Amino acid sequence: MKAIRHCKVYFCAQLEPKCMKSIRFANNDWSEVAILMGLVDQVLSSVGDVAGVFTAWLTLVERSFEHYETDVFFNQLDLIPKELWSSRVQWASNANAVRLASLIQAFAEREGYPLSSDRKKEILPWLDRLVDLGDRRSSALQCSRLFV
Known part of the structure; x- marks a missing residue:
């Protein structure tokens, strides 16, 4: 539990409410998020x-x-370790599958229509895993229409 709390801090997932005198992440300025990668x-x-770490990353x-x-x-x-994708229990107790699917869709839409065949090949296996779950x-x- 303590490790999950640390991950939430590392991933800036506990920044509520805005800190008006701060810069960057605590004030919703994510332009430098690359430094966390x-x-x-x-x-x-x-x-x-x-699950808690994955949730913090999605946030x-x-x-x-x-x-x-x-x-x-x-x-x-x-x-992400492959064990996550084989455990329905990990996914049933939270909304991570829906959140991940939403992010995949948002990234695909940001790429624009139509997606390149290389991008489709990259994205479809992730959607297959979520469908299996x-x-x-x-x-x-x-x-x-993004994938047909």
Whole structure:
């Protein structure tokens, strides 16, 4: 539990409310989010399969979406230990699947229509994993105009 609390701090997931005298993250200025990527990569590769850590990472990506690079997002998904994807229990107790599908859709839409075939090949396996976990949004997204 203490480790999850640390990850929330590292991923700036506990910044509420705004701190008006501060700069950057505590004041919702995510333009320099790239400076966190080394730490984020290390944490995700080590304990990214822990639901609380994964939740904190999703919060970081959602808050900093405007400045989060698409390639970095998908590379970080690859860093997460494979155990996460095989445990329905990890996904049933939270909204992480829906949040992840929403982020995948947002990154795909940001890329623009139509997606390149390389980007489709990169994204579709993640949607397949979410479909296998029972996420209906991912199934609908696979059939959307972004992927046909």
